[in-house]
Amino acid sequence: MTPAPAILPDDPDILRDMIVSLQTEVARLSASARVYAALVQSLKIRIARLQKQKFGASSEKIDREIEQLELLLEDVKIAIAAADPSPDIREHDVSDGVVSSPRQRGKPKVSDTTPRERLVLDPGEACPACGGPLRLVGEDVTEILDFIAAKLKVVETARLKKSCRHCETLVQPEAPSRPVPRGMAGTGLLAHILVSKFDDHIPLYRQNEIFARQGVDIPRSTLIDWCGQAVAVLRPLTDLIRQDVVKADLLHADDTPIQVLDPRLRQAGKPRGVKEGRIWSYLRDPRPWGGSDPPAVAYWFSPDRKGINPQTHLAQFRGILQADAYAGFRDLYKPDATGTVHVREAACWAHLRRAFH
Template sequence: QIARIKKSCRRCEKMVQEPAPSRPIPGSMAGPNLLSHILVSKFDDHLPLYRQHEIFARMGADIPESTLVGWCGRAMKTLQPLIERIEAEIMASDLLHADDTPIRVLDRSRRDKGLGKGVKQGRIWAYVRDQRPWAGSAPPGVIYYFAPDWKEDHVLGHLANARGILQADGYKGYAKLYEPQTDGAPRLREAACWAHLRRDFHDFWVSTKSEIAREALDRIGKLYDTERGINGQTADVRHAARQKLSAPKVASFFAWSEQQLLRIPGKSDLAKGFRYGLSRREAFSLFLTDGRVAIDNNPAERALRPIGIGRKNWLFAGADTGAETLARAMTIIETAKINGLDPQAYLADILDRIHDHKINRLDELLPWNWAPMAQAIDSQAA
């Protein structure tokens, strides 16, 4: 409850009253602290809304689950201008990590048509900018997009304006992005993931104890030994170290891989692993010639880990709109976390300020620029 005192002038009897403060959701009783608690509990702590409803009920606050759903969606609508600024910043990077993961989404139309139990498989895509491993100046960030299926059109739309280097797995939908343009150069150069390649050999070694798979793991492990020593160094330092220490090992690995393919069954999983690496030799070697490029795509895989944890709790999204809300919420929460912020404190502050904040100063509320309101007032006064 907000008390606004009315005062009147004794001479002219004119009534005056302080304007009502803006609400994060116009016309709603939900304040910024309550909304931030609900959002972080749902999208960071992975606490489904029906459980939050039960918790609030035990505390004497009967907030219907449908109301909680509405608050989440409308809060994301309030934050949409800020989320769009994060997206614009991250997607403008000339070096991106990308990955995706499945998510179950309720689709009652499928059940009505007799197509299963009314659940479809959508995808959550993550795009990460992280220059910290090579001491870059741009702040880290991650954005998420929901797609109702795994068609390449979604990726091509996400990366329509992207230029530079894309570090990702071997998903076929990326292929058109690597094709030469009219000037002969591709819009994006492919950087492959050594961790993904290593996983193929690791899985085969675990199941068969193959000596060849074990040697492949050892050879790749030596590349990572070098990477541990140069993590956080400048791109030039990383490039020099890789040329001296890693380039000979990579050349040796691929020469050895070609020899092993002549010795093992062509249809085995081990052979598939070797062929995967050899077919993308240029992409696997790009990190040797550019010190900014990581040896693997682990930043994107780490960004998707919260989705995997969340799936075990909320099981599925209630609709496409719910999955889109999830993607927007994860964008702002995970970007806040990767910049070292407490997501609940950050969300509470910007939800309280965003309606009254000048649109031409919106960048002040980005996670890497944000300062709590008290600090912002002090800095302006100074």
């Protein structure tokens, strides 16, 4: 920002030093801007090239590399924004005459169901200049999106005991059920812990730190027990989802590797004690061809990739299965003892494309 003339010194030597200092700072910022711009362009080109290879071999590794590059690109853009907080100011490079365009900022899309709070700033009823009455001619409305921090609360349930004045019978309401027997966690807290861990990938020790900042110290061992007990409570629901998904007449199937801890490997002399398990996913989504059933996904875990796993998962499935050419699916396509084919194969074009590209 240019200082006001009233605070500038009168000494020509001091002014000359100030100009030299400002020119040096401008040159440094311009050089930094060019370096950032080149780095951003390089990262975008690398990400674009990797995305073109997305359907090639080892696409899972490419996905992970794209994620890492996008994180790096995000950090670079944050550094640019920190150096110049205003996205509307254009930077002029006098040396080569290039004017960089302002940073692009996407406007947040706010749902109609988002709560709104209206603050009205009223200048009053009398004119501050002459004291005359004011009349409303319009208003200017601006919006600020704010965040209300989550907070924990303790819900006390008091069960009153009453005795009958005639027969001395004690009467007390039954205690309400809890998602975790004899546990202190409510349904909202359990849902938050599970979503934070399995969807937002926040480890339990970090959740412990977050809760401690809110005034509640929940030991990590307790969080682990709550997660396990909540999974047990939800297991009937997952079983129902699986049963409903395999009733569809068309499924998309795929599996993805996952690192699994195995204590037996440590005993065998392998210090990491990690092996590769599998997450099997079966997707039902009839929306592209006008189906009325809601989309759903069923997941299974297995410690290996043996063909018996999908054959067990889809033992009751009857219909078309779209999957890759994994040999473990082949027995599903074979006719049974009566010669009836229960599962028809629909080959995956994305996997087939890998043989050519």
